[in-house]
Amino acid sequence: xxxxxxxxxxxxxxxxxxxxxxxxxxxxxxxxxxxxxxxxxxxxxxxxxxxxxxxxxxxxxxxxxxxxxxxxxxxxxxxxxxxxxxxxxxxxxxxxxxxxxxxxxxxxxxxxxxxxxxxxxxxxxxxxxxxxxxxxxxxxxxxxxxxxxxxxxxxxxxxx
Numbered sequence: 001x002x003x004x005x006x007x008x009x010x011x012x013x014x015x016x017x018x019x020x021x022x023x024x025x026x027x028x029x030x031x032x033x034x035x036x037x038x039x040x041x042x043x044x045x046x047x048x049x050x051x052x053x054x055x056x057x058x059x060x061x062x063x064x065x066x067x068x069x070x071x072x073x074x075x076x077x078x079x080x081x082x083x084x085x086x087x088x089x090x091x092x093x094x095x096x097x098x099x100x101x102x103x104x105x106x107x108x109x110x111x112x113x114x115x116x117x118x119x120x121x122x123x124x125x126x127x128x129x130x131x132x133x134x135x136x137x138x139x140x141x142x143x144x145x146x147x148x149x150x151x152x153x154x155x156x157x158x159x160x
Contacts, residue, residue, distance in 0.1 A: 008036050018084040022077050028060070030088040032119050035062065037075045046096040046116040046126055051089045053082070060086070065116075065128055098125060099157060103149040105142060109134050113149045115157065125159075 006019050006027040016036075019029035026038025035043045049065045049072060059078050066072035079085070098115040105111065112130040129146050131137050137146070 009040065010036075011042075018088040020079045020082045020085040022079055023058075024078070026077075028077050028079065028085060030085060030092065032092070035089065035092075037062065037077065041075070043075075044118060045092040046118050048089075048093045048096070051093055053086055058082075060089070062089075092119070095119070099153055101149060101153050103145055105135060105145055108132075111135060111137075111142065111146045111149060113146070113153045115153060125157075127153075 006016070006021070006029060008016055008019065008027055008029040010016065010031060014031040014033055016029045017031055019027055021027055022038060024038075027036070028038065029036040034045060035048060037043065043062070043064060047065050048062060050061075050063045052061045053059075054061070057078070058080055059076060060082065062075040062077065064073040064075075096116045096118070098117050100112060100114045102112045103110045109132040111132070114128045114130060116126045116128060117124060118126075127150060129137065129150075131142070135142055137143065
């Protein structure tokens, strides 16, 4: 039986590629450019920091990229029949990561420099730092190491 296409408000030029209904009746949908969650939020794929599926609880946990020191927005979605949605989420989030480099600063702890891009805009990169637990981004040594890692990553991509 084919599921009816849900009413997810999409901007002009986008079309829904996969969707699923949450247990509370909301719709989660994905286009080439973004994930749409109940309540009308549009999350561009390059802004999805992580998406984890728990098959035992049927929960998709989507974490957005955030700013250091602030709580990252998270969306906890219980979906009994995810259909193709999980495959689309995995493919689109993975496709948005251009480069990821980890620089150890204290033992194995350090900073990760990540380049992300929006679908259809290969020349526009967003650069993100992720700090491991215990690493202080306000420390002068950490800031210098992060800046050097960013420069090295940009040089590697021919952007320096």
